[in-house]
Amino acid sequence: MNSTLKIVTLICTVIFFSFTSKQKIYNIKSFGAKGDSLTINTIAIQKTIDKCSKNGGGLVQVSDGIYITGTIILKDNVTLEITENAKLVGSSNPQDYVSIDTFIDAVGQERGTCLIGSINASNIGIKGEGVIDGNGAAFLSKNLTIKKKALQITDNNFGKNRPFLLRFVKSENITLKNIHIREAAAWACHFYQSKNILVDNINIYNHANKNNDGIDLDSSHDVIIKNCNIDSGDDAICIKSTSPLPTYNVQVSNCILKSDWGTLKFGTESMGDFYNIDIRDCKIYDTKGGGIKILSVDGANIYDITIENIEMDNVDMPIFIRLGERLNTYRGAEQRQVGTIDNVLIKNIKATTRTLETSRVSPPSGILITGTPNHNIGTIQLENIHIELPGGGTQPVNTNIPEDETRYPEFSFFNVLPAYGLYARHIKELKTTQLTFKVDYTDERFESILKHN
Numbered sequence: 001m002n003s004t005l006k007i008v009t010l011i012c013t014v015i016f017f018s019f020t021s022k023q024k025i026y027n028i029k030s031f032g033a034k035g036d037s038l039t040i041n042t043i044a045i046q047k048t049i050d051k052c053s054k055n056g057g058g059l060v061q062v063s064d065g066i067y068i069t070g071t072i073i074l075k076d077n078v079t080l081e082i083t084e085n086a087k088l089v090g091s092s093n094p095q096d097y098v099s100i101d102t103f104i105d106a107v108g109q110e111r112g113t114c115l116i117g118s119i120n121a122s123n124i125g126i127k128g129e130g131v132i133d134g135n136g137a138a139f140l141s142k143n144l145t146i147k148k149k150a151l152q153i154t155d156n157n158f159g160k161n162r163p164f165l166l167r168f169v170k171s172e173n174i175t176l177k178n179i180h181i182r183e184a185a186a187w188a189c190h191f192y193q194s195k196n197i198l199v200d201n202i203n204i205y206n207h208a209n210k211n212n213d214g215i216d217l218d219s220s221h222d223v224i225i226k227n228c229n230i231d232s233g234d235d236a237i238c239i240k241s242t243s244p245l246p247t248y249n250v251q252v253s254n255c256i257l258k259s260d261w262g263t264l265k266f267g268t269e270s271m272g273d274f275y276n277i278d279i280r281d282c283k284i285y286d287t288k289g290g291g292i293k294i295l296s297v298d299g300a301n302i303y304d305i306t307i308e309n310i311e312m313d314n315v316d317m318p319i320f321i322r323l324g325e326r327l328n329t330y331r332g333a334e335q336r337q338v339g340t341i342d343n344v345l346i347k348n349i350k351a352t353t354r355t356l357e358t359s360r361v362s363p364p365s366g367i368l369i370t371g372t373p374n375h376n377i378g379t380i381q382l383e384n385i386h387i388e389l390p391g392g393g394t395q396p397v398n399t400n401i402p403e404d405e406t407r408y409p410e411f412s413f414f415n416v417l418p419a420y421g422l423y424a425r426h427i428k429e430l431k432t433t434q435l436t437f438k439v440d441y442t443d444e445r446f447e448s449i450l451k452h453n
Contacts, residue, residue: 023079024058026051028067035065038225042070053078057123062086062130065085070096071163075116075155075196082130084264090185092116093147094140101169101192102161103242103331105270106408109211110160111186114167118451126166134165134184136208162209168194175259175301176202184217188232191220191244191407201227204236205258207260213238219245219272228255236263239273241300242330252279259287261314266302267295268409271329274302284312288360291315291351294344299326299336305344305376312351315393316360317411318387319346321380323371323426325405341371356390363392363445365417366437371426372405379429391419391439403424412422418445423450 026048029035033044048060051074057077065089068372074080080087091097102120114135118124126132137143144159165184170175171194181188181204188206190213191197199215208214212233217223219241232235236257239247257263263284266274274296284291287368291312296302323341324406353364366387371377397418404413421437424430430450437447 002332007397015108016300021049024052024055025060025061025072026058032430033067034157035067035086036091037066037068039068039097040070041067042072042091045069045072047076048445049078049080053146058188058306066205066358066411071098071114071117072116074116074121074124076121077123079125079127079175080116082126082128082132085128085272086128086130087133088131089133090135090138090163090165092135094139094144097163099161100167105242106328111164113161113163115163115165117167117169119169119170123169123173125175126179127175127178129180130176131180131182132165133182134163134188134208134332135362136162136183136185136212139185139209141161142352162436164190166190168192171193172196174198178202182206183213186211187213187216189214190216190218191223192218192401193243194220195222197223199225199228204228204230204232206232209358209386216240217247217250218269219247221246221248221250222388223250223300225250225252225305226254232260234261235259235265238257238265239274239277240267240269240270244272244336246275246303248275250277250278253281255282257282257284259289261289262293263287263291264315265290265293267293267300268297269330270296270298270300270452271333273300277305279307279310281309284315287315288354290411291318292320292346292419294321294341295324295339296339297322297326297409298328299340300340302339302341303343307339307345308347310349312349314354316354316364317353317366317368318353320411321377322409323367323375324407324409325372325375326408327406338375340378341380344379345381345383345385346385347381349368351386352388353390356392360412361416363416363443364389364431365420367424368411368414369415369422369424369427369430372403373426377427380427380429381431382433382435385435386422386438387437388421388438389440389443391420391441391443393443395444397445419447419449420445422448422450424449
């Protein structure tokens, strides 16, 4: 562990001890909240949070019941505790939500509303053995249409900004511990331009709607994510930057991850740089859209990345690295130059891919690394990597693989590759040690292809 990551560990340890020290308790029932699964408790819960913060901080406790709420905002020195016998559930009415720091994401959707949020807050947290449920199915298009008609609303934007579950904006000293997070209408947990973050032993199940990410680190730094179990419809853990500010000093360890898209992903929103990121000792399973995906397409410089000791089972495209020239902009920032990917170490990886019948690209390949004709990837190091594939490739195979420099970066767009193991091009230096591929059935494609400009 380098010195920077040791500092991250020290910072987050300090946060944890502060988080677990004795705190004054404010129960939301004392401020009028009702856990009857019917009452909208937004005002009562917010009053509790405001009072707690004004008095110097403490625990805002949610206990014994099912509490419906719209957007609530955490304030300085407040920890929200949902006890084991309690559930906090998002309202099904989009009008009960507030948007903070609204922005447009990489696929053109307006974002910003949330169930629980913070902005410019410090020393905040969420803990407990209870459940936070985003009620995301209520925001499916068909359900929104029914509500819109029932409420006689003519606004065409009704419900378009689907709420995130948790959203922390420009905040610091944040701890999430033990909580069960379920069924957001969009991303489950978004940290934007925030720092000193500890996420420990949380459980995320997020399959209620579209764009159901697990954890998104966005232009944030000094982060530890450990001991988490994430099962998401979209990316499980996503490192991104929807601003020119970087995401850096990140540790991820001992997590179990499943996704219908990608599990460990850098990008696609990638204006700010990504560096000093260490991911290790994780298990990935039943993933349809990529195990490890490192994508710089909007100008990010990605460097000093270590990913090691990863087990993957039933995973499409275990490793995909892409330097592209999409160059999207966000939040009114100026367009950046094409970025770089350099000094990336991926080691001790054991993976099995999906079957011929269930792969998005069939027959599948194990590793795809590609820059562009005008922009090479730097140095990538692959050590002790073993990938098992179904095989089944036949000759002749397509050797005219599209460049697609400006397209959304997805491995499936390149279709069947002429190599079943490794296909790499537009890269300055690829170092490989103990890189092996095993096929269940004969594959007539090449095992590996490394193409130079």
